[in-house]
Amino acid sequence: MGYEKSIKAFEEAYRVIPGGVDSPVRAFSSVGGTPPFIERGESAYLYDIDGNRYIDYVQSWGPLIFGHCDSDIESAVMAAVKRGLSFGAPTTVETELAEEIVSLFDAIDKIRFVSSGTEAVMSALRLARGYTGRDDIVKFTGCYHGHSDSLLVQAGSGAVTFGSPSSPGVPADLTKHTLLAQYNNIESVEKCFAESEKGVACVIIEPIAGNMGLVPADEAFLEALRVLCDRNGALLIFDEVMSGFRASLTGAQGISSVKPDMVTMGKVIGGGMPVGAFGARAEIMAHLSPEGPVYQAGTLSGNPVAMAAGLASVSKLKRNPAIYATLGDRAEKLMRGFESAAEDAGIPLVTNVRGSMFGFFFSDKPVKNFEEALENDSEMFARFHKGMLDHGIYLACSAYETGFISTEISDALIDETIEAARSVMKAIAAA
Numbered sequence: 001m002g003y004e005k006s007i008k009a010f011e012e013a014y015r016v017i018p019g020g021v022d023s024p025v026r027a028f029s030s031v032g033g034t035p036p037f038i039e040r041g042e043s044a045y046l047y048d049i050d051g052n053r054y055i056d057y058v059q060s061w062g063p064l065i066f067g068h069c070d071s072d073i074e075s076a077v078m079a080a081v082k083r084g085l086s087f088g089a090p091t092t093v094e095t096e097l098a099e100e101i102v103s104l105f106d107a108i109d110k111i112r113f114v115s116s117g118t119e120a121v122m123s124a125l126r127l128a129r130g131y132t133g134r135d136d137i138v139k140f141t142g143c144y145h146g147h148s149d150s151l152l153v154q155a156g157s158g159a160v161t162f163g164s165p166s167s168p169g170v171p172a173d174l175t176k177h178t179l180l181a182q183y184n185n186i187e188s189v190e191k192c193f194a195e196s197e198k199g200v201a202c203v204i205i206e207p208i209a210g211n212m213g214l215v216p217a218d219e220a221f222l223e224a225l226r227v228l229c230d231r232n233g234a235l236l237i238f239d240e241v242m243s244g245f246r247a248s249l250t251g252a253q254g255i256s257s258v259k260p261d262m263v264t265m266g267k268v269i270g271g272g273m274p275v276g277a278f279g280a281r282a283e284i285m286a287h288l289s290p291e292g293p294v295y296q297a298g299t300l301s302g303n304p305v306a307m308a309a310g311l312a313s314v315s316k317l318k319r320n321p322a323i324y325a326t327l328g329d330r331a332e333k334l335m336r337g338f339e340s341a342a343e344d345a346g347i348p349l350v351t352n353v354r355g356s357m358f359g360f361f362f363s364d365k366p367v368k369n370f371e372e373a374l375e376n377d378s379e380m381f382a383r384f385h386k387g388m389l390d391h392g393i394y395l396a397c398s399a400y401e402t403g404f405i406s407t408e409i410s411d412a413l414i415d416e417t418i419e420a421a422r423s424v425m426k427a428i429a430a431a
């Protein structure tokens with residue numbers, strides 16, 4: 001496969017866009033090489049500007065559960081475009097999408113739409129703090145909740161649980177209220193509660209972590225979190241920006257019996273357009289402006305084109321709930337195939353599947369948290385990624401991401417992908 005045009009396009013982009021990209025992970029820094037510049041998508045495939053075709057397992061990092069250019073979403077968007085791009089005034093399609101989502105989630109009576117997952121989480125945290133009158137929040141290392149200041153934290157020095165900024169430009173004053181716990185480790189959360197002087201407003205978690213590779217939370221751990229939050233008057237927030245409408249029709253809540261106080265969403269609920277949302281029971285949402293005092297706003301929030309795409313996507317999923325069993329079977333088949341290819345090549349590999357989400361680590365032991373995820377062989381991942389790309393398989397360009405199956409990825413395409421994995425792993429083992 002040739003990448004000449006992409007290499008040139010990347011150089012040109014580099015001159016006017018930092019790193020040549022508008023979101024860092026796209027730059028291929030952790031796997032090396034040049035990211036293919038995409039010309040178009042169609043069904044299961046991406047086409048780059050050099051004319052290469054790839055089976056797409058990234059799907060714009062999750063939103064495209066029906067693959068590229070789904071005709072229902074496309075026609076809903078086209079019709080909305082013809083009526084006007086944005087009004088900054090209420091439209092009925094916002095209520096329709098809200099009703100579709102609210103009716104599915106026990107934990108949500110009301111929902112507000114924003115334009116990204118980052119914005120959804122940032123707003124949810126403000127509401128949790130406003131509602132409880134507390135400042136401290138608990139977050140887990142390895143969980144990603146967007147790039148707002150108080151969430152760009154890493155473990156501080158020594159044994160303290162208070163986070164320090166993970167990026168220049170974030171004042172330590174803004175992260176000192178973020179306490180860091182370890183995923184799937186309830187003692188570490190208890191420690192945060194004990195160390196918080198004025199009380200914890202909320203615990204935010206990806207109930208199915210998809211941003212440290214795919215690492216699901218244990219049911220017992222989620223149950224213990226629920227108890228701990230209740231005992232301390234803290235809210236439990238499930239960040240389902242990725243897992244919502246991905247892990248199941250009702251996200252993690254279709255898999256776990258634990259009910260959060262607040263839920264954040266994004267990705268699939270926008271059908272490929274920029275959308276985020278946060279919801280909770282009515283009593284909590286009543287604290288949000290203009291009903292209550294907690295301020296939150298957005299010029300393009302709930303804009304009609306994004307809402308049309310989201311409504312087409314969500315209502316189609318709701319009409320066809322059996323999709324999830326099919327996607328889950330295909331994800332399982334893919335991971336069983338990778339495992340068998342790895343075993344034959346003598347390469348250690350562990351995998352996870354939750355609905356249409358799949359993940360794998362080049363590691364010889366199961367991964368339960370970020371610290372264990374970091375023990376994977378990321379050099380091996382980079383070689384595997386490059387080999388798969390050259391075979392026309394587009395996987396996320398980092399060992400710490402999740403893969404996605406769309407309805408367009410047939411059993412035959414899964415077989416093709418497993419065959420590619422088999423030859424790439426054989427080549428890696430022989431090198």
Ligand SMILES: *Cc1c(COP(=O)(O)O)cnc(C)c1O
Pocket residue numbers: 115116117118119121144145146147206210211239240241242243266267276
């Ligand atoms: C993607 C993601 C976000 C951020 O969403 P953006 O739309 O990229 O701002 C937040 N939380 C989780 C769990 C995500 O996967």
